[in-house]
Amino acid sequence: MRLQQLIPFLLVPWLLTAAHANPYEMTLKNGMRVIVKEDRRAPTAVQMVWYRVGSVDEVDGTSGVAHVLEHMMFKGTPSVGPGEFNKRVAAAGGRDNAFTSRDYTAYYQQVPKEKLEEMMQLEADRMRHLNVDAKEFEQEIKVVMEERRMRTDDNPQSKLFEQMTAVAFQAHPYRRPIIGWMNDLETMTVADAKAWYDTWYVPNNAYAVITGDVDHHAVFALAEKYYGPLEGRALPVRKAQTEPTQEGVRKVSVKAPAELPVLIMGYKAPVLRDVEKDSEPYALDMLSAILDGHDAARFNKKLVRENKVALSVGIDYDATGRGPGMLYLHGTPSEGKTVADLEAALRAEIAHVQKDGVSEQELKRAKAQLLASQVYKLDSMFGQAMEIGQNESAGIPYQKISRMLEKLQQVTAAEIQAVAQKYFNDDALTIGVLDPQPLDGKARRPAVATRH
Amino acid sequence: MKKLLTAVITLLLAQAALAGVKIEHWVSPTGARVYFVESRVLPMLDVQVDFAAGSMFDPAGKSSLAALTLSVLDLGAGKLDETAIAEQMADIGANLGGGADTDRASVYLRTLSSKDKREPALEILRTVLHQPLFDAAILEREKARTIAGLKEAMTRPDSIAGKAFWAAMYPNHPYGQQASPETVATLTRDDLARFHARYYTAANASITLVGDISRDEAAAIAESIVAGLPKGEAAKLPLPPPQPKGSLVKLAHPASQAHVYIGLPAIERGNPDFFPLLVGNYTLGGGGFVSRLMKEVRDKRGYAYSVFSHFAPLKQTGPFQIGLQTKRSQANDAIKVAREVLDGFVKDGPTEEELTAAKANLTGSFPLRLDSNKKLLDNAAVIGFYGLPLDYLDQYQGRIQAVTVNDIKQAFSRHVRPADLITVTVAAD
Numbered sequence: 036m037r038l039q040q041l042i043p044f045l046l047v048p049w050l051l052t053a054a055h056a057n058p059y060e061m062t063l064k065n066g067m068r069v070i071v072k073e074d075r076r077a078p079t080a081v082q083m084v085w086y087r088v089g090s091v092d093e094v095d096g097t098s099g100v101a102h103v104l105e106h107m108m109f110k111g112t113p114s115v116g117p118g119e120f121n122k123r124v125a126a127a128g129g130r131d132n133a134f135t136s137r138d139y140t141a142y143y144q145q146v147p148k149e150k151l152e153e154m155m156q157l158e159a160d161r162m163r164h165l166n167v168d169a170k171e172f173e174q175e176i177k178v179v180m181e182e183r184r185m186r187t188d189d190n191p192q193s194k195l196f197e198q199m200t201a202v203a204f205q206a207h208p209y210r211r212p213i214i215g216w217m218n219d220l221e222t223m224t225v226a227d228a229k230a231w232y233d234t235w236y237v238p239n240n241a242y243a244v245i246t247g248d249v250d251h252h253a254v255f256a257l258a259e260k261y262y263g264p265l266e267g268r269a270l271p272v273r274k275a276q277t278e279p280t281q282e283g284v285r286k287v288s289v290k291a292p293a294e295l296p297v298l299i300m301g302y303k304a305p306v307l308r309d310v311e312k313d314s315e316p317y318a319l320d321m322l323s324a325i326l327d328g329h330d331a332a333r334f335n336k337k338l339v340r341e342n343k344v345a346l347s348v349g350i351d352y353d354a355t356g357r358g359p360g361m362l363y364l365h366g367t368p369s370e371g372k373t374v375a376d377l378e379a380a381l382r383a384e385i386a387h388v389q390k391d392g393v394s395e396q397e398l399k400r401a402k403a404q405l406l407a408s409q410v411y412k413l414d415s416m417f418g419q420a421m422e423i424g425q426n427e428s429a430g431i432p433y434q435k436i437s438r439m440l441e442k443l444q445q446v447t448a449a450e451i452q453a454v455a456q457k458y459f460n461d462d463a464l465t466i467g468v469l470d471p472q473p474l475d476g477k478a479r480r481p482a483v484a485t486r487h
Numbered sequence: 488m489k490k491l492l493t494a495v496i497t498l499l500l501a502q503a504a505l506a507g508v509k510i511e512h513w514v515s516p517t518g519a520r521v522y523f524v525e526s527r528v529l530p531m532l533d534v535q536v537d538f539a540a541g542s543m544f545d546p547a548g549k550s551s552l553a554a555l556t557l558s559v560l561d562l563g564a565g566k567l568d569e570t571a572i573a574e575q576m577a578d579i580g581a582n583l584g585g586g587a588d589t590d591r592a593s594v595y596l597r598t599l600s601s602k603d604k605r606e607p608a609l610e611i612l613r614t615v616l617h618q619p620l621f622d623a624a625i626l627e628r629e630k631a632r633t634i635a636g637l638k639e640a641m642t643r644p645d646s647i648a649g650k651a652f653w654a655a656m657y658p659n660h661p662y663g664q665q666a667s668p669e670t671v672a673t674l675t676r677d678d679l680a681r682f683h684a685r686y687y688t689a690a691n692a693s694i695t696l697v698g699d700i701s702r703d704e705a706a707a708i709a710e711s712i713v714a715g716l717p718k719g720e721a722a723k724l725p726l727p728p729p730q731p732k733g734s735l736v737k738l739a740h741p742a743s744q745a746h747v748y749i750g751l752p753a754i755e756r757g758n759p760d761f762f763p764l765l766v767g768n769y770t771l772g773g774g775g776f777v778s779r780l781m782k783e784v785r786d787k788r789g790y791a792y793s794v795f796s797h798f799a800p801l802k803q804t805g806p807f808q809i810g811l812q813t814k815r816s817q818a819n820d821a822i823k824v825a826r827e828v829l830d831g832f833v834k835d836g837p838t839e840e841e842l843t844a845a846k847a848n849l850t851g852s853f854p855l856r857l858d859s860n861k862k863l864l865d866n867a868a869v870i871g872f873y874g875l876p877l878d879y880l881d882q883y884q885g886r887i888q889a890v891t892v893n894d895i896k897q898a899f900s901r902h903v904r905p906a907d908l909i910t911v912t913v914a915a916d
């Protein structure tokens with residue numbers, strides 16, 4: 036299960052695509068693409084509409100506006116009143132929500148299959164006809180501030196991650212949190228949200244992914260009917276924003292009420308741009324699986340079970356994305372151990388890979404897990420739509436997903452050792468430490484390092 | 488590889504096999520209850536073994552024993568140490584997991600269904616269930632990790648609120664017992680071994696299988712799991728929880744948001760009032776974006792990102808609960824609004840229009856509850872563990888359609904008495 040989390044969006048039914056044309060694709064005249072994956076195991080369907088716009092497209096002073104607009108998308112159009120969107124989905128026996136990331140904003144409905152048409156009609160309506168209402172905005176911005184308090188301000192780990200990201204990236208917009216800085220939320224106006232909508236919510240900046248018990252011909256006809264009439268418009272030029280090369284280790288610490296310290300070590304790392312030519316992201320993915328893909332993988336076995344230097348430890352690496360990549364090592368030291376002890380232990384494991392590489396058996400194991408997870412992934416229709424949508428958002432056509440899996444299966448131990456040597460480099464490292472504080476403000480006993 | 492390819496394609500062609508879910512049920516010769524759904528679409532198998540061995544069976548003063556017993560099961564069993572178990576599962580791409588709640592301890596296996604994968608995976612599952620070693624050194628390590636996790640949880644406003652809420656609702660019942668670093672520290676290897684011997688038995692087990700195997704194969708697998716368990720006897724339940732008086736618990740915390748829970752012990756699994764309460768609660772606070780609580784607390788006033796109400800029926804009287812988080816300075820205002828919504832609903836029930844909308848969603852969304860093997864497994868396991876009727880899923884939509892406004896008012900007046908509500912706040916000004 037943990038491998039699925041590590042490499043969540045590379046796991047796809049290439050066994051199936053090899054034998055069928057499924058998924059199917061069309062492009063409307065206005066530039067909107069529609070991707071349909073037929074899966075008839077149950078009488079349900081998922082519609083997702085993805086906009087190629089996320090917090091990465093924001094500018095200073097209005098951070099968080101992509102996410103605020105996502106909230107406003109439920110506030111009505113001339114033909115669908117405020118709150119009516121949710122009501123209609125509910126009446127159809129559906130579930131719906133939306134999510135905003137650095138790279139994209141996506142909206143989805145899960146419904147009984149016969150309700151898909153109504154969902155397409157609703158989603159098409161709000162693509163171009165949203166009423167960005169001042170009174171609705173006034174309430175909703177408060178909701179978003181509560182969301183920020185819950186997700187970040189009162190969550191020590193999130194706060195650490197937010198601070199760390201702001202230090203790791205100095206020029207690239209990834210430095211800003213998706214939810215937005217609180218001050219930007221406080222000063223945001225309805226005009227900011229409206230401008231965002233008018234600029235980015237056009238069919239040529241969107242694609243629909245539909246999975247489930249549907250016929251692709253029928254879905255294409257519905258797409259023509261509802262999305263087809265919407266007018267496209269030229270998008271603003273998006274200039275490439277390149278993060279300057281980091282030239283030395285960066286450190287940040289955050290104090291927050293908590294019991295346990297947290298250490299995050301984030302290294303700048305490559306992401307996949309060319310499925311055929313690139314090789315390093317595949318090697319980093321397999322390295323992550325070998326270090327952290329199951330309970331007896333190197334990190335947990337050594338640091339949690341044997342040395343007992345950590346209560347928990349892990350790796351996060353996403354091989355796809357519009358912007359620059361990072362690979363994170365993270366963990367919490369055991370009682371009596373310090374973050375310095377944990378950092379040393381993590382560095383020792385990395386040095387071990389750099390010096391001695393990984394074994395063929397470990398690599399084979401990671402590949403077996405990957406292969407099995409491709410079958411398990413088919414159990415979720417929502418997951419299948421997510422995987423297509425996310426890869427597309429990062430500029431990777433869904434047709435290439437099967438090729439990515441082949442490439443992962445071809446990774447060699449030598450390639451893994453080479454990426455370990457190249458990317459675990461202190462000059463490109465940002466270290467974040469959560470410094471836990473007592474709830475009552477009184478000093479706690481000193482955390483002394485003990486040796487065994 | 489080629490074999491796998493053929494299997495996937497053949498089975499996908501045999502589509503729409505899940506129109507009506509057929510749960511097969513039998514009692515194994517050694518006494519365990521078995522539930523099986525044949526699903527040939529994907530070449531995989533899910534097996535869940537549930538024991539009445541949740542935290543409600545923690546002996547007094549030994550909180551966390553149930554959870555720790557479950558979590559140590561796969562850290563060494565039979566001739567396999569913890570590394571061998573994890574590596575061998577990974578080698579065949581199988582996942583072994585589990586979890587313990589108040590009622591159940593569940594061990595869960597997902598494996599590819601081809602024999603060369605599923606047989607070794609099942610062999611490890613059996614070893615873990617039958618012969619856990621409870622190694623003393625590993626137990627000490629896991630106790631230390633559990634204690635650290637508990638200490639961390641005691642700094643989080645949401646965890647603090649949750650623990651205080653359950654303690655206040657169940658002052659004289661195991662549901663209210665809270666694990667603490669002190670109780671975990673006292674647990675010994677013998678405690679775990681005894682707990683395992685008492686509760687991980689055939690008579691106390693239900694086994695649920697979903698996936699790409701035949702009825703006969705399912706029976707053989709279930710029997711092989713049960714055969715290695717002691718026959719034992721079903722767990723004995725404590726006396727039902729008494730209804731405490733309404734109260735307010737206010738705890739200090741430096742967080743920027745107050746966490747609020749309002750509720751009381753309400754119903755047990757199988758209670759005939761479940762459907763009126765389910766349908767009614769959809770309008771009150773269960774229906775996501777369209778509920779009254781969401782409309783009043785979030786949409787109209789911007790008080791909270793998340794606000795909900797739900798019933799959690801358990802083996803014994805489980806809670807009704809409202810939850811929200813809001814800026815600490817406006818906690819009292821938010822509570823006032825939530826209480827007005829609740830009191831109004833308990834008094835008058837939903838409008839006919841709201842009732843129609845609730846039924847439309849709850850019956851219309853039924854296919855979404857069953858559109859994956861994992862969801863089938865979860866549903867069948869609940870039916871099995873709690874002994875719900877086998878046709879529970881077939882009856883589900885009809886039972887919802889039959890609910891009237893009056894049924895809802897009566898059921899709420901029986902189970903959600905405003906005077907008895909317990910309110911817990913953490914970090915409210």
